[in-house]
Amino acid sequence: MADVESRLIYLVDDDQDLRNLLGRVLRKDGHEVELFSHAEALVDAVRIRKPDLIITDLMMPGIDGMGLLQQIRDVRAYDDVRVIVVSAKSWESDREAALQAGADAYLIKPFDHATLRKMVDTIVRNGATLTYWGVHGTLPVPGPRTTRYGGNTSCASLELADGRIIVFDAGSGIRNLGNSLMGRQSLVAALLISHPHWDHLNSVPFFAPLYVPGNQISIYGAPQRDQTLRQLIEAQMDGVFFPITPGRFGSSVHYVDIREESFELFGVQVHTMHLSHPGACLGFKVVLGDKSYCYITDNELFLPGDTRADPHYMDQLTDFVRGAEILTTDTTYFDEEYPKFVTWGHSCVSEVAKLAHHAGVKQVHLFHHDPSHDDEKVDLKLEAMKAALETLGSSTVAVAPGEGDVFEI
Numbered sequence: 001m002a003d004v005e006s007r008l009i010y011l012v013d014d015d016q017d018l019r020n021l022l023g024r025v026l027r028k029d030g031h032e033v034e035l036f037s038h039a040e041a042l043v044d045a046v047r048i049r050k051p052d053l054i055i056t057d058l059m060m061p062g063i064d065g066m067g068l069l070q071q072i073r074d075v076r077a078y079d080d081v082r083v084i085v086v087s088a089k090s091w092e093s094d095r096e097a098a099l100q101a102g103a104d105a106y107l108i109k110p111f112d113h114a115t116l117r118k119m120v121d122t123i124v125r126n127g128a129t130l131t132y133w134g135v136h137g138t139l140p141v142p143g144p145r146t147t148r149y150g151g152n153t154s155c156a157s158l159e160l161a162d163g164r165i166i167v168f169d170a171g172s173g174i175r176n177l178g179n180s181l182m183g184r185q186s187l188v189a190a191l192l193i194s195h196p197h198w199d200h201l202n203s204v205p206f207f208a209p210l211y212v213p214g215n216q217i218s219i220y221g222a223p224q225r226d227q228t229l230r231q232l233i234e235a236q237m238d239g240v241f242f243p244i245t246p247g248r249f250g251s252s253v254h255y256v257d258i259r260e261e262s263f264e265l266f267g268v269q270v271h272t273m274h275l276s277h278p279g280a281c282l283g284f285k286v287v288l289g290d291k292s293y294c295y296i297t298d299n300e301l302f303l304p305g306d307t308r309a310d311p312h313y314m315d316q317l318t319d320f321v322r323g324a325e326i327l328t329t330d331t332t333y334f335d336e337e338y339p340k341f342v343t344w345g346h347s348c349v350s351e352v353a354k355l356a357h358h359a360g361v362k363q364v365h366l367f368h369h370d371p372s373h374d375d376e377k378v379d380l381k382l383e384a385m386k387a388a389l390e391t392l393g394s395s396t397v398a399v400a401p402g403e404g405d406v407f408e409i
Contacts, residue, residue, distance in 0.1 A: 007052040007124050010045060012036040012068070013086070014060045022055070025113045026120065039063035043071055051081060052124060058087035058098065066101055073102035082123045086111075090185045092216055099267065105162035108185055122161040122408075126289035129159045130326060130407045134173020135400075137298070137332055137346070137368035138199050145374035150403030152176070153199040154368060156328060158286060158293060158409075164266045165189040168284065168295045168328075169200040170207065173403065178208040186214050187251075190265055193221030194297060195281035196232045204233055205242055215251035220265075222280040223257045230255035258282070273320045275299040276313060277345040285320060293409050294321040294361075297330040297368045300344070301351035308343065317355065324361040325409045328401075331366040334381060346370075349381060353388035356396045363407075364389075366400045 009031050013019040019035050026033045036042040039056065040063055046054075054072065058065035065085050072078050085098040088109040095106040104123050107116065122129060134140075134152030142151040153171030160166070163184075167177065170191060181187055187209050194200055201221075209215045221229040233255070237245050246253070260282070262271045269287040274280065276299050283296040296317070302309035321327050332346035346368065356364035366385060369378055382400040389396055401407070 005124065006030045006032060007120075008032045008034075008049070009053045009055060009120070010034050010036065010042050010051040011055045012039050012042045012060070013055075013057040014038065015057070022116065025116065029117060029120075031120075039065075039068040042068065046072070046078065046081075050078065053082045053084065053120065055084045055086060055120075058085050058089060058094070066098065069098065069101045069103055084119060084123065092186055092188065092214075095186070095188070099162065103162075105160075107163070119161055119163070122159075125408070126161075127291065127409045128161070128286075128288055128293070130293060130328075130409055131157050131159070131177075132173070132401045132403055132405050133157065133177045134171045134403060135367055135369060136171075136199075136371060136373075137330075138371045140172045141371045141374075145376075148375040148402055149369070149378050149400065152403060153203075154194075154297060155203075156295065160266055160268065162266070163188075166265065166270075166286065167191045167207075169194055169297075170202070170204045171199045172203045172206075174203045175206040175208075176403070178206065178210075181209050182212070184209075186216070187212070188216045188266075190218045190220060192270070192282075192284050192295075193219065193229065194275075194283070194295070195222065195277065195279055196224060196229075197279075197298070200298075201232070202236060205237055205244055209251060210253065211248065211250045213250040216254075217251050218254040218256060220256045220258050222259055222282050224280055228255070229257050271320070273317065275317075276301065276310070281345075283317075283320065285324070288409060291325045291409060292323065294324040294327045294329070296321065296327065298332075298345050299330045299347055301347040301355060302342070303338070303348075303351065306342070314355070318359045321355070321361060322359045324359070326363045326365055326407060327356055327359070327361040328365045328367050329355070330368045331381065331385065332368050332370050334377075334384060337370070349384045350388050353385055353392060353394070353396075353398075356398075357389060357392045357394035361396055363397045363399055366398070 056065045082104045084105045085103045086107045133155040152173035154169040155173030156168045158166040271285040272282045285294045331352045333348040335348045338348035385398040
């Protein structure tokens with residue numbers, strides 16, 4: 001894997017062939033690797049030289065993986081040592097036990113080399129992998145004019161180091177995401193729904209992992225008026241508007257009503273904020289160590305002087321997204337288009353540029369394109385954003401992601 005910083009890795013497994021194979025793979029990537037046949041020898045080695053990462057089998061004679069975890073986590077000096085547990089045990093209870101004991105990730109055997117490499121890289125960076133599955137808003141616009149950026153509606157995913165998935169919105173792009181996850185065993189995922197407008201919710205029934213027994217999927221979102229999130233989803237799958245009801249879900253599905261708050265999800269902190277959009281609409285910030293990712297759509301940034309704007313909102317939103325590695329945000333309109341759509345709940349290029357610049361985000365990703373915007377118009381919008389940032393003297397980098405684009409955080 002290119003551009004991976006070399007790390008000291010200790011690997012313990014009582015299977016000599018697997019131990020040697022994994023050692024070769026990791027050394028090929030430039031890491032310094034020491035191999036151990038039993039955990040007792042690894043513990044002795046840690047006292048002499050602290051590694052960056054430990055990869056341990058779960059079931060071993062003598063001290064097993066859980067015992068090793070306990071010994072490592074009982075010493076404060078080893079708090080920064082990352083640990084991956086590998087095991088053929090695919091039950092969620094075993095995964096949860098390992099993570100609660102202090103593992104940073106749980107990898108189920110058998111796995112391919114690419115999966116291990118990606119997990120190691122993500123863990124040592126304390127990062128995550130962001131993938132886009134739909135970048136348009138309002139309704140899907142498939143066809144020859146949207147081949148580069150794609151025509152699906154809002155959906156992005158953040159894969160954590162341990163393989164658990166945080167999904168942002170359930171526009172039509174979630175179908176391709178779901179299909180890509182069908183080979184995974186005992187998938188654990190959370191859907192964060194910004195609000196229940198059609199282009200963010202109505203493709204929930206097409207997320208194939210929902211129908212697979214053994215998967216665990218939580219769905220988070222804001223209640224609307226007197227309806228809970230669960231009621232909103234069940235209403236669109238009541239047998240009249242959609243022929244398959246939620247009773248057909250094979251996975252374990254848990255619904256969580258959220259508002260403007262903070263909570264822990266899969267070992268990371270998630271913060272939410274009410275956005276400038278009709279109804280209850282939430283933006284999300286996921287904190288990954290000293291980095292963060294922000295997903296802010298749908299959201300209207302009124303032009304300066306507009307009396308409909310909350311005078312404190314821009315400051316609050318700027319503080320919310322401040323310093324983000326990546327800000328994925330509603331950039332529906334060109335500046336010249338926006339006056340025709342004031343109060344529709346979406347933003348134009350110049351105001352998004354100001355937000356990104358004043359918040360000091362590293363990258364701003366243009367998102368939720370108007371359905372009339374084909375590939376050429378998205379190109380022009382990106383150029384307009386770059387020009388606006390340059391005028392502000394900003395160091396923020398502008399990106400127009402397309403379906404399938406992947407970014408490391």
